[in-house]
Amino acid sequence: MVSIIEYVKSLDYYNLNKKLYYFERENKLFIYHIKTKKILLIEKNLEEKGYLVSTFIKDNNSIKLYKTSNLSIKDIKELLNNLDNYKANASINLENYMYHNKAYFFLTNACNLKCRYCYQESKPVKMNFSMSKKLIDMMIKNKRKTETDFQIRFFGGEPLLNYKLMKQIINYCSNDRFNENTTFNYYLSTNGLLLDSDKLSFMNDSNTKIKISVDGNREIFNYYRKSAKYKDVYCVLIKKLKEVFKCYPNELLTAGITNNYYNINFCENLKHAYEVGFRNFYVQFVCNNDFYEKRVPDILVEKYDEIINEYEKMLNFINIKMNLGQEIYVNLLDSFIKFLFAPLNSLCGCSAGIASCAYDDVGNVYFCQRFIGDEKYVIGNVEKGLNRQKIKTIRNYNVMDRCVNCPILNYCNGGCYFNNYKNSKILDNYLQYDCNIKIKLFEKLIYYTFKIAQKDIGFINNIYNKREFVE
Incomplete structure (x- = not known):
C-alpha cells in the first residue's frame, strides 16, 4: 500500500493543482476527485497482485458499487488522468x-x-x-x-x-x-x-x-x-x-x-x-x-x-x-x-436566498429565516418583488478567497451565513477550527x-x- 500512497502524494494534487483530496484509514486509501466528485477506495489485493479499486457508478437514479481488481499503479494513474480530462459544465449560474x-x-x-x-x-x-x-x-x-x-x-x-x-x-x-x-x-x-x-x-x-x-x-x-x-x-x-x-x-x-x-x-x-x-x-x-x-x-x-x-x-x-x-x-x-x-x-450546501427564502408578517422577503428582523438581509418584499442583485451580492460573500482551494467547497459552500455573521457581524468571517471539523x-x-x-x-x-x- 505504501507505493500507491507515495505515488498519489507525488502528484501533489492537493497542494498544487487542487484536484484531489486523500486520506488513509485501516490500511485503505480514499481519494476524492474534487472536479467530478468521484471517490476511489484503493485496497491492496491480498489474493492477487495489484490493487482492488472500488467506486460508485450512477445509472439514472440507481447507484451501484463497482469494483475492479488486480490494478497496477499504471492503471490507477490512467484512471486518475481520465477523471482529470473529464469535460463537464460544472459551473453554477446563480441566475438559474x-x-x-x-x-x-x-x-x-x-x-x-x-x-x-x-x-x-x-x-x-x-x-x-x-x-x-x-x-x-x-x-x-x-x-x-x-x-x-x-x-x-x-x-x-x-x-x-x-x-x-x-x-x-x-x-x-x-x-x-x-x-x-x-x-x-x-x-x-x-x-x-x-x-x-x-x-x-x-x-x-x-x-x-x-x-x-x-x-x-x-x-x-x-x-x-x-x-x-x-x-x-x-x-x-x-x-x-x-x-x-x-x-x-x-x-x-x-x-x-x-x-x-x-x-x-x-x-x-x-x-x-x-x-x-x-x-x-x-x-x-x-x-x-x-x-x-x-x-x-x-x-x-x-x-x-x-x-x-x-x-x-x-x-x-x-x-x-x-x-x-x-x-x-x-x-x-x-x-x-x-x-x-x-x-x-x-x-449543494446552503440554498439561502436563491432556492429558499423566508417571509415575515409585513411581507418582507429575507435571505434566510435566521435573519428575520435584520433589515440588511431583506432581499425584497411582496410589493416590489425580489432584489436579485442583492441576492447575488450576499451569496458571493460566503465563498471567500480562503474557500477557493478547499477540497470540500462544493459540499460546504462557505458554511452557514448566519454563524459567520454572528461570529463577527460580517458574512465572510469564519472559524478555522470549524472548517477543520x-x-x-x-x-x-x-x-x-x-x-x-x-x-x-x-x-x-x-x-x-x-x-x-x-x-
Whole structure:
C-alpha cells in the first residue's frame, strides 16, 4: 500500500493543482476527485497482485458499487488522468436558482417555551392570512416556468400558536386557483407540546411533514427547554409523543436534535430519540449569542477531538442499525449522499436566498429565516418583488478567497451565513477550527458511505431517493 500512497502524494494534487483530496484509514486509501466528485477506495489485493479499486457508478437514479481488481499503479494513474480530462459544465449560474420554490413562513415569534439557545431577537410579530395569500401568490408568480413543486415551511417561535393561519394557508393552496400541476408540500417545525388529535388529523390529510424537537434525555432536554407552565417539559412531550406515534405516519415525522458546543453528545441524543420511536433525524448546531460572546476559538480547540469522536460514534450507530436491517435516516449522512450523486452543476450546501427564502408578517422577503428582523438581509418584499442583485451580492460573500482551494467547497459552500455573521457581524468571517471539523467529518462520511454500501447498496439508494427532512 505504501507505493500507491507515495505515488498519489507525488502528484501533489492537493497542494498544487487542487484536484484531489486523500486520506488513509485501516490500511485503505480514499481519494476524492474534487472536479467530478468521484471517490476511489484503493485496497491492496491480498489474493492477487495489484490493487482492488472500488467506486460508485450512477445509472439514472440507481447507484451501484463497482469494483475492479488486480490494478497496477499504471492503471490507477490512467484512471486518475481520465477523471482529470473529464469535460463537464460544472459551473453554477446563480441566475438559474433565483426562483424560490421553498419558503419559510414566519407565523409568529411567540413561543410557549424559552430555550437557552434560541436565536430569535425580533419584536413580537404575527402573520395574518391576507399577507400570507399575497406571499403565496408572489412565490407562484416568480417561479421558474418548469417549476411545479413548492415547499411551504411553517416556523416561528412556535408556529402552532398561530395554527389557525397555518390551516388557512394549507386550505388556500389546496383549492383549484393554481395550475393543476402545481403541488405544495408542507413542513412544520414545532416543540410538539400543542399537537392534538384534531391538528394531527388535518396535517395528516395534507401530508404535512413534522419536525419535533427532541434534544436528548430528560436532564438535557429540561436544561435547554424551559417553560413557565411545566416544571418537567420532557415528560409532557413524551406523553404527547405517544399520542403522535399512534395516529401519525412515522415516515412524516422527524426528530430535531439541537446540539451546541456545550452539549455535543450527538450520538447519545440520537440514540435516545431513536428509543423514543423516531426513525428520521435532523441533527444540527444552533449557536446563540452567549456562545459567540465567549471564547469561541478556545471552545473549539478544547473540544475538537471530542466533537470528531461524536461524529464517528453517530455514524457508527447508523451503520449498526443498517446492518440489523433497522430503518434510520440522519440528515448529515443523507445530505452527503445526495450531494455525492447530484449532477455536477447542481447547487449543494446552503440554498439561502436563491432556492429558499423566508417571509415575515409585513411581507418582507429575507435571505434566510435566521435573519428575520435584520433589515440588511431583506432581499425584497411582496410589493416590489425580489432584489436579485442583492441576492447575488450576499451569496458571493460566503465563498471567500480562503474557500477557493478547499477540497470540500462544493459540499460546504462557505458554511452557514448566519454563524459567520454572528461570529463577527460580517458574512465572510469564519472559524478555522470549524472548517477543520467539517473536513474531518467529510472524511468520515466518505468512509461510512463505502462501509454501508459494501453491506447493502440498497440502503444508499433509499437515502438518495428519499424526500427532504424538515429543517
